[in-house]
Amino acid sequence: MIRSVCLGVCVTHLINHSAKTIINNFAEQVHIAGKIIGCPVRTVRMTVPPLKVKGDGLSSLNNYVETISDITTRAGIRWFCLPIDVYGANFSEMDKNIVAHVLSRHHNIFVNIIPTKNNKIDINALKQTAEIINCVARSDGKGSNCFRLGASANAGPNTPFFPFSYHEGEACFTIALETNEIAIALLDTNKEICLEEFESSFVTAFTAALHRVRRFAEHISKTSSLRFGGVDVSLAPFPDGQNSVARLIELLGGTSVGGPGSIGLTAYLTNLIQKTVDDFGMKRIGFNGVMYSLMEDDWLAKQSIAGTLTLEKLMLLSSVCGCGIDMVPISGITTADTISSYLFDMSAMALRLQKPLGTRFLPIPGKLAGEITDINGDFICNTRILNTCQKATAAPVDVINELTIIGGFHGRI
Numbered sequence: 001m002i003r004s005v006c007l008g009v010c011v012t013h014l015i016n017h018s019a020k021t022i023i024n025n026f027a028e029q030v031h032i033a034g035k036i037i038g039c040p041v042r043t044v045r046m047t048v049p050p051l052k053v054k055g056d057g058l059s060s061l062n063n064y065v066e067t068i069s070d071i072t073t074r075a076g077i078r079w080f081c082l083p084i085d086v087y088g089a090n091f092s093e094m095d096k097n098i099v100a101h102v103l104s105r106h107h108n109i110f111v112n113i114i115p116t117k118n119n120k121i122d123i124n125a126l127k128q129t130a131e132i133i134n135c136v137a138r139s140d141g142k143g144s145n146c147f148r149l150g151a152s153a154n155a156g157p158n159t160p161f162f163p164f165s166y167h168e169g170e171a172c173f174t175i176a177l178e179t180n181e182i183a184i185a186l187l188d189t190n191k192e193i194c195l196e197e198f199e200s201s202f203v204t205a206f207t208a209a210l211h212r213v214r215r216f217a218e219h220i221s222k223t224s225s226l227r228f229g230g231v232d233v234s235l236a237p238f239p240d241g242q243n244s245v246a247r248l249i250e251l252l253g254g255t256s257v258g259g260p261g262s263i264g265l266t267a268y269l270t271n272l273i274q275k276t277v278d279d280f281g282m283k284r285i286g287f288n289g290v291m292y293s294l295m296e297d298d299w300l301a302k303q304s305i306a307g308t309l310t311l312e313k314l315m316l317l318s319s320v321c322g323c324g325i326d327m328v329p330i331s332g333i334t335t336a337d338t339i340s341s342y343l344f345d346m347s348a349m350a351l352r353l354q355k356p357l358g359t360r361f362l363p364i365p366g367k368l369a370g371e372i373t374d375i376n377g378d379f380i381c382n383t384r385i386l387n388t389c390q391k392a393t394a395a396p397v398d399v400i401n402e403l404t405i406i407g408g409f410h411g412r413i
Contacts, residue, residue: 006046
């Protein structure tokens with residue numbers, strides 16, 4: 001299954017009538033290619049260049065989003081991602097409310113907050129990002145709008161997994177796969193398979209899938225005249241009872257996510273999928289890792305309800321996994337100081353390890369750690385609200401090797 005085909009366009013394509021043709025025809029071209037090649041596509045998406053916050057803040061954001069929302073809806077594109085570059089910016093209370101408003105008003109928008117640049121972290125931007133997250137969580141009273149809000153660090157352009165996406169350069173398209181289903185199918189067929197046999201069988205099946213993806217991409221390029229920008233082959237979950245990354249870890253190693261051996265298996269799988277794509281000769285883009293997205297993985301959600309999963313375990317796995325702290329529900333009383341501390345940890349890890357990471361928290365108003373969420377959506381499953389450490393403090397700058405940080409520290413970040 002192809003998780004998404006993401007079109008990346010520049011601002012010209014949004015305002016120039018003739019250039020809009022690329023957007024208007026894209027979804028149809030994708031679905032036609034899918035039928036011809038035999039590649040089912042779950043979603044068609046679009047991403048745009050980062051919006052830089054200037055002196056007037058986000059006063060023009062409503063009209064800008066209205067324009068993009070109308071264009072994508074007419075074109076049959078389900079979602080679009082709006083990246084906002086907050087590095088070095090100062091947000092007003094009105095700006096935070098504007099972000100919450102557009103997410104409430106337009107259900108086809110994702111927002112990617114970018115507080116890092118050139119190996120630097122803007123501490124003030126992390127604080128403001130945390131305040132935006134809490135503001136958005138309160139906007140619908142359930143925290144569900146935070147499904148479409150994330151903060152990314154060290155992510156490259158045109159990532160096809162939302163919300164951690166932004167466009168750069170000429171118009172192109174990228175593809176995200178659900179590679180997980182290939183691995184699970186092999187293990188369901190032979191539960192006694194050893195690691196060596198699994199690897200050999202997986203590479204064979206995965207390579208065959210990549211041949212189909214290449215033909216699919218070539219067909220789209222031919223009909224649209226767009227450049228194929230690359231593929232993200234992450235092991236990504238979908239809450240359908242089958243396509244679970246947590247279930248894959250249990251089938252492969254007999255351990256739960258966060259349990260003994262799970263870090264090693266995560267690193268092993270990440271290396272396996274990346275090497276297979278590289279040997280095949282297809283360009284990688286995005287994360288290309290193992291995605292532990294808590295509220296998108298029904299098996300992982302059940303493990304969390306059973307009490308075996310913690311935020312600290314997910315943070316540790318971020319050193320070797322694909323996407324970081326993703327789709328994690330936390331209490332609605334979690335302070336912006338605490339959230340910004342976790343954002344700081346994820347950003348520092350991304351820059352220090354030179355890998356893309358994202359953070360997507362869902363503060364749930366009116367609920368405390370240990371309670372169960374109540375959110376509906378085709379990409380969402382409910383789970384236990386994880387506990388956060390409300391006393392988190394920022395580490396001194398000098399303990400972080402080869403990492404430049406701007407901004408001041410005032411106790412907790």
